[in-house]
Amino acid sequence: MSLQDKRVVVIGGTSGIGFAVAEAVLREGASVIVASSNPANVEAATSRLSNSATGMTIDVTNEGAIAVAFAQLGDFDHLVFTAGDWGARRGPLVEIDLEKARANFTVRFWGALAVVKHVQKSMTRGGSITLTDGMIAHRPSKGSALSTAMAGAVEHLTRGLAVELAPIRVNAVCPGLIRTGVWNSIPEDKREEQFERMTKRQPLSRIGEPSEAAEAYLYLMKAGYTTGQVLHVDGGGSVV
Numbered sequence: 001m002s003l004q005d006k007r008v009v010v011i012g013g014t015s016g017i018g019f020a021v022a023e024a025v026l027r028e029g030a031s032v033i034v035a036s037s038n039p040a041n042v043e044a045a046t047s048r049l050s051n052s053a054t055g056m057t058i059d060v061t062n063e064g065a066i067a068v069a070f071a072q073l074g075d076f077d078h079l080v081f082t083a084g085d086w087g088a089r090r091g092p093l094v095e096i097d098l099e100k101a102r103a104n105f106t107v108r109f110w111g112a113l114a115v116v117k118h119v120q121k122s123m124t125r126g127g128s129i130t131l132t133d134g135m136i137a138h139r140p141s142k143g144s145a146l147s148t149a150m151a152g153a154v155e156h157l158t159r160g161l162a163v164e165l166a167p168i169r170v171n172a173v174c175p176g177l178i179r180t181g182v183w184n185s186i187p188e189d190k191r192e193e194q195f196e197r198m199t200k201r202q203p204l205s206r207i208g209e210p211s212e213a214a215e216a217y218l219y220l221m222k223a224g225y226t227t228g229q230v231l232h233v234d235g236g237g238s239v240v
């Protein structure tokens, strides 16, 4: 199934993995709409992409705004959801404020669900939805129980939606460590050393590039007989 002349929406497409998906989709001859919550990020991303890219400001925590935005957007073929925030509450369960901890699910789980709820009517037959979780779903570490649960919830949501929304296909990409701006909080002179430490037990002992993650989204958009699946792009980290 070719992406030529298809219309693809990437929520979270203004940076990181989502931006790489937008670039890859354009190379395949599709048009792309990149969306995220900060208008300045939307503007910057569309100006870095080709003329076949347009932007849409949308905050996935606001269901009313999602409904309006997609009612105006018109029909499209594929939805990719890579939106994520990084305010995750880590730490021993005994110290976690449970009210604040709920926010872990706001963008990545509830945001994804709200978008999916409002896009179905606009999606063409043969279309697909690709969600995003993370290797923490399969490789929990101490203090990350909530993130593990959130990522796992996205995978099970994928399975449930694949049944509910068929023949629209619903899949997820599960990235491992990918070189995006989210790691810029590590001082630059320490970053490569830290990536080496974080990936040394993996079969492919290096950080992944956003373009490598983007290949998985491309595959899932094109794979007409694949639904309810999770594709790992983690250098083999989840198998060791």
Ligand SMILES: NC(=O)c1ccc[n+]([C@@H]2O[C@H](COP(=O)([O-])OP(=O)(O)OC[C@H]3O[C@@H](n4cnc5c(N)ncnc54)[C@H](OP(=O)(O)O)[C@@H]3O)[C@@H](O)[C@H]2O)c1
Residues within 6 Å of the ligand: 011, 012, 013, 014, 015, 016, 017, 018, 035, 036, 037, 038, 039, 041, 042, 058, 059, 060, 061, 082, 083, 084, 085, 107, 108, 111, 132, 133, 134, 135, 175, 176, 177, 178, 179, 180, 181, 182
């Ligand atoms: N990078 C990794 O190593 C890695 C590993 C495992 C899993 N992942 C997962 O992969 C996904 C993408 O990660 P990334 O590294 O590409 O992150 P990123 O560069 O921070 O991109 C996140 C995107 O989400 C958008 N966003 C955040 N809050 C939003 C909201 N409320 N509404 C709409 N858009 C929103 C951001 O734009 P605005 O700020 O403009 O809204 C941005 O475009 C995340 O779910 C992340 O958990 C990444």
